[in-house]
Amino acid sequence: MKLSTRKAFVGRRKMKSKQRERAIVVEKSMVTTPTSVTKERSASETKLNVFGIDMEEMLRQSGAPACHFEECYLFVQKSIMLDFFSILLCPMCKQPGLTFATSSGELGFATKARLACEVCDKVVKEDFLCERVGGSKSQTDPFDVNLRATLAFRGIGCGHSAMKEWASTMNLAHVMSYDAYRTAHQKIADASRHTFQEIASKSREAIVSAYNEIGEHPDENGILNIAVSFDGSWQKRGFTSHNGIAAVIDLLTGLPIDFEVLSNFCIKCKAVEGEQEDLEWKKRHEPNCPKNFEGTAGAMEVACAKKLWSRSIEKCNFRYATILSDGDSKAFDAVTSLNPYGTGVQIQKEDCVNHVSKRMGMALRNLVAISKAQKVQLSGKGKLTQEKITKIQNYYGRAIKDNSCDIQLLKKRIMAVLLHLSSTNKMPKHMHCPPGEHSWCFWQRAIAKSTVPESHEEHETLPPDIGKKPVPIFLRLSDEALLKRCARQKNTKSN
Numbered sequence: 001m002k003l004s005t006r007k008a009f010v011g012r013r014k015m016k017s018k019q020r021e022r023a024i025v026v027e028k029s030m031v032t033t034p035t036s037v038t039k040e041r042s043a044s045e046t047k048l049n050v051f052g053i054d055m056e057e058m059l060r061q062s063g064a065p066a067c068h069f070e071e072c073y074l075f076v077q078k079s080i081m082l083d084f085f086s087i088l089l090c091p092m093c094k095q096p097g098l099t100f101a102t103s104s105g106e107l108g109f110a111t112k113a114r115l116a117c118e119v120c121d122k123v124v125k126e127d128f129l130c131e132r133v134g135g136s137k138s139q140t141d142p143f144d145v146n147l148r149a150t151l152a153f154r155g156i157g158c159g160h161s162a163m164k165e166w167a168s169t170m171n172l173a174h175v176m177s178y179d180a181y182r183t184a185h186q187k188i189a190d191a192s193r194h195t196f197q198e199i200a201s202k203s204r205e206a207i208v209s210a211y212n213e214i215g216e217h218p219d220e221n222g223i224l225n226i227a228v229s230f231d232g233s234w235q236k237r238g239f240t241s242h243n244g245i246a247a248v249i250d251l252l253t254g255l256p257i258d259f260e261v262l263s264n265f266c267i268k269c270k271a272v273e274g275e276q277e278d279l280e281w282k283k284r285h286e287p288n289c290p291k292n293f294e295g296t297a298g299a300m301e302v303a304c305a306k307k308l309w310s311r312s313i314e315k316c317n318f319r320y321a322t323i324l325s326d327g328d329s330k331a332f333d334a335v336t337s338l339n340p341y342g343t344g345v346q347i348q349k350e351d352c353v354n355h356v357s358k359r360m361g362m363a364l365r366n367l368v369a370i371s372k373a374q375k376v377q378l379s380g381k382g383k384l385t386q387e388k389i390t391k392i393q394n395y396y397g398r399a400i401k402d403n404s405c406d407i408q409l410l411k412k413r414i415m416a417v418l419l420h421l422s423s424t425n426k427m428p429k430h431m432h433c434p435p436g437e438h439s440w441c442f443w444q445r446a447i448a449k450s451t452v453p454e455s456h457e458e459h460e461t462l463p464p465d466i467g468k469k470p471v472p473i474f475l476r477l478s479d480e481a482l483l484k485r486c487a488r489q490k491n492t493k494s495n
């Protein structure tokens with residue numbers, strides 16, 4: 001819309017009567033001290049991380065300028081802003097009498113302003129008080145402030161009516177129209193999709209290298225078997241929701257792999273229900289119709305699972321060969337009967353703790369095999385024998401089972417296994433081993449019973465040079481996020 005006529009503006013006299021009005025005013029040239037710059041910037045970044053992904057990046061994708069301090073927004077009370085201008089002299093006639101007027105809406109949170117002189121009757125400056133996304137001059141592009149506002153409300157799970165409510169409570173001069181909100185929303189949705197695709201492809205690379213680290217590699221066709229957790233959620237509680245989402249998350253890294261959104265409702269299709277079928281309209285509407293599922297909300301999770309499992313190879317080069325049990329086996333039953341990977345790969349359902357401890361065993365065996373190929377002998381008497389690996393695997397699993405309420409203690413207990421194994425008579429390192437008479441650590445058992453600990457030779461700890469080798473494996477498998485996932489699962493199960 002154009003705001004070049006005087007009519008679109010409220011004159012100075014009129015403005016005086018409206019001096020209690022408040023408005024959002026965007027001012028770009030006011031710069032404060034560098035300390036407040038940093039403070040402001042980090043605050044904005046925190047705020048923009050609402051979806052758990054880099055919203056700054058997302059805004060860049062959607063064309064919005066990055067959040068530099070010069071680009072930030074300020075809340076300004078209009079009457080005070082007018083006072084500021086009233087003391088200035090007109091740059092043309094050098095007389096006081098500047099009027100500052102703003103547009104009367106239709107631009108959402110954006111405002112167009114005009115600075116004019118009453119004395120010489122000239123317009124000093126007339127412009128928008130904020131930019132369109134990416135500084136675009138195209139009138140079809142949304143204003144940055146409107147895009148951000150939409151993103152913010154979406155981020156806290158609210159929509160346009162909440163935005164209107166907020167704007168009215170804040171006494172803002174204007175608010176976005178529903179259409180403008182929809183447009184901005186669409187732009188954000190496109191950007192999110194694009195960003196997710198980029199994140200997903202990076203995630204897949206990270207997952208493959210994490211599995212490589214613990215000795216699991218893709219097969220000859222480049223397909224990797226992984227363990228995932230699968231979870232569905234609905235827009236509303238109960239089974240009345242029209243929209244459902246389910247996601248597949250890799251267990252080892254915690255990275256999201258793929259998701260599916262199902263909806264059994266379309267407001268536009270509902271509106272024409274019962275009317276004579278308009279084929280032209282249907283053709284136009286179909287590509288944008290959000291309804292992609294016939295069935296109840298309860299059936300959505302299973303339908304999502306089937307979709308995700310059947311496209312895992314084609315889309316991600318993964319077989320979701322292990323699904324972590326969460327008590328509800330509907331999704332597992334569905335993918336088992338779907339049998340997406342043929343008879344060669346049976347999908348397993350497994351407990352998180354058991355699965356992760358098996359990973360420890362697998363990784364250690366792999367370490368021995370790799371070292372052997374490099375002519376470094378890690379197995380053999382007094383070294384990393386099969387027996388010892390099984391022991392480590394069990395200690396590790398027990399640490400998770402016993403300490404999952406305290407992640408920091410759990411990490412300590414896991415590292416204790418390694419320290420215990422590299423202990424010698426000269427240098428015992430059992431300070432983090434679990435205390436008590438029933439501890440798996442002979443040293444701690446002896447201390448609990450007030451006896452002298454037996455010699456380390458009798459307990460076959462590892463020679464120091466070999467004890468160092470599994471450190472990267474222990475670091476990977478004591479990753480906080482991984483342990484938290486196991487703990488969460490264990491704790492919800494015991495509830």
Ligand SMILES: [Zn+2]
Pocket residue numbers: 090091092093094095117118119120121122
């Ligand atoms: Zn003038």
Ligand SMILES: [Zn+2]
Pocket residue numbers: 266267268269270285288289290291
């Ligand atoms: Zn529809």
Ligand SMILES: [Zn+2]
Pocket residue numbers: 420429430433441442443444
């Ligand atoms: Zn010990």
